[in-house]
Amino acid sequence: MATQEVSTLAHGRHFTRFVEEMRATWAAGQDASLSERARRLLEALLRETPEDEAWSHQLLTERPTARELYRDPDYGFIQMGHFHPAHYGGTPHEHGPHWVLYGVYRGAIDISKYRRVGGGTGTGPTELEVVETVRLTPGVVMPYLPGEIHSPRAVDPEGSIVMRFLSADIDVVERYRYKPFDPASQLPETSPPTAGRYEAIFSR
Numbered sequence: 417m418a419t420q421e422v423s424t425l426a427h428g429r430h431f432t433r434f435v436e437e438m439r440a441t442w443a444a445g446q447d448a449s450l451s452e453r454a455r456r457l458l459e460a461l462l463r464e465t466p467e468d469e470a471w472s473h474q475l476l477t478e479r480p481t482a483r484e485l486y487r488d489p490d491y492g493f494i495q496m497g498h499f500h501p502a503h504y505g506g507t508p509h510e511h512g513p514h515w516v517l518y519g520v521y522r523g524a525i526d527i528s529k530y531r532r533v534g535g536g537t538g539t540g541p542t543e544l545e546v547v548e549t550v551r552l553t554p555g556v557v558m559p560y561l562p563g564e565i566h567s568p569r570a571v572d573p574e575g576s577i578v579m580r581f582l583s584a585d586i587d588v589v590e591r592y593r594y595k596p597f598d599p600a601s602q603l604p605e606t607s608p609p610t611a612g613r614y615e616a617i618f619s620r
């Protein structure tokens with residue numbers, strides 16, 4: 417489709433190949449292995465793109481908080497590009513029925529994954545425990561599957577280029593976000609939110 421070719425080619429050769437391969441892997445089957453197949457493609461993009469390709473140069477020099485680089489007209493997946501200054505990151509959340517890939521092109525971010533203590537599923541007070549915290553460095557991608565609670569924190573003092581691949585538009589679905597009861601102790605600047613008591617909020 418001509419308009420797609422223009423929009424991806426403008427981002428550069430590696431990005432265009434990434435989108436072509438991503439479309440092919442979605443066409444091959446949307447089963448449980450899709451997020452892992454997509455992860456490998458995003459890792460290749462992050463490892464192989466030089467800093468002077470259009471998309472990477474743009475993110476490195478313009479440093480946008482969030483920029484939609486591509487939205488697929490057939491499958492609905494979205495590739496976002498971000499510049500995260502040191503300590504940037506929000507509160508624990510999930511992406512509802514959709515999955516997400518977080519990857520780093522330059523810099524480093526830590527992402528914690530959480531679980532509700534007691535396994536509750538409703539809104540209101542809940543306690544979160546940290547399941548794991550991983551550090552993403554350039555070329556590393558982590559998937560977060562439907563319902564998996566997570567939160568990133570940028571740790572590189574120079575800032576980080578983060579590529580987020582969304583399996584669908586999360587702005588149009590209701591999903592859980594977790595508001596800390598004690599933000600002063602639960603939102604440390606230099607690491608992801610801690611375990612503790614949160615308020616589960618279900619909204620768009």
Ligand SMILES: [Fe+2]
Nearest residue numbers: 509511516566
């Ligand atoms: Fe997320």
